[in-house]
Amino acid sequence: MDRVYNFSAGPSMLPLPVLEKAQKELTNARGTGMSVMEMSHRSKAYQEIIDEAERLLRELMEIPDNYKVLFLQGGASTQFSTVPLNLFSKSRKADFVNTGMWSKKAIAEAKRYGTVNIVASSEDKTFNYIPRLDKEKFSKDADFFHITINNTIYGTRYTTIPDTGDVPLVTDMSSSILSQYYDVSKFGLIYAGAQKNIGPAGLTVVIIREDLIGNAMEFTPVMLNYKTHAENGSMYNTPPTFAIYIAMLVFEWLKEFGGIPAIEQYNIEKAKILYDFLDNSSLFKGTVVPEDRSLMNVPFILPTEELNKKFIKEAEAAGFVNLAGHRSVGGMRASIYNAMPIEGVLALVEFMKKFETENN
């Protein structure tokens, strides 16, 4: 079987040239006579890989010098606990915007260690929009302010970054990191599970402003303390070596593609093809308000549950896989991360047109 168009929300498609390079180097990487998987993380050869991964990520995202880049494990879900443990250093209060399931999980963890103020929520409409924020509701003395900048399940994204003044803005960027330009200096901390737009599951990237390191709550486990990893170049213990290597290859691929400006244009173009079709279809319907639509995750529905099921089944048979919506919401969702080629989106829309004609 040939490669399929994989619309999975995560783990998701990786660029084919990355997989091919990894395959070529699988048994003998960079002239070492061994696989990256077999290298000591303390070896010179491996140090070069992790250094190169960090250097490329800094270059791509224009990360300022007063930020640390950490390569961690545990997924974005571990950050839901790690962030409050490290940032609840003064008032032990945090502001959160509730834009869906991942926000809720982050809120639930923060509540274990301090006071959470929900500034706004879009739960009233099944999270199909980003709520407008009223600054009056912000806590002036909060230790941090948390948003989920792209909502993977519901397909919404922030198009403007909230201005939280001196309160550090923290974001879960798991499903939109490297997909468009973000001004890193607007954030105190950015975290992302790798399996959406960076590389294999098992790696979690944290970008943190240096002044936010070193004030963790006293009972913070050593492995959850950012200081531990910042002081040890993400090598306090064995890092996810192979996942970091693949991430490095993805960063190289993205740089060659033209970096963030080029991929952002490409992603806008891809998303537009799909949204334009949905807006003009007599059968398919997008579920998100137009102004808050994600460039990465595009949820849509058909008039009946029966048609949803039929579509997912027929699409899969035609080589368009993983189009089912998240188990909590149903319907369909096409995740079109950086590695999804425009040809995949065009082919999907052609297939949807055909389905529309046959089922109208």
Ligand SMILES: *Cc1c(COP(=O)(O)O)cnc(C)c1O
């Ligand atoms: C996938 C995802 C998560 C969960 O990530 P894990 O790495 O599985 O813990 C959290 N937040 C967002 C926005 C996601 O897309």
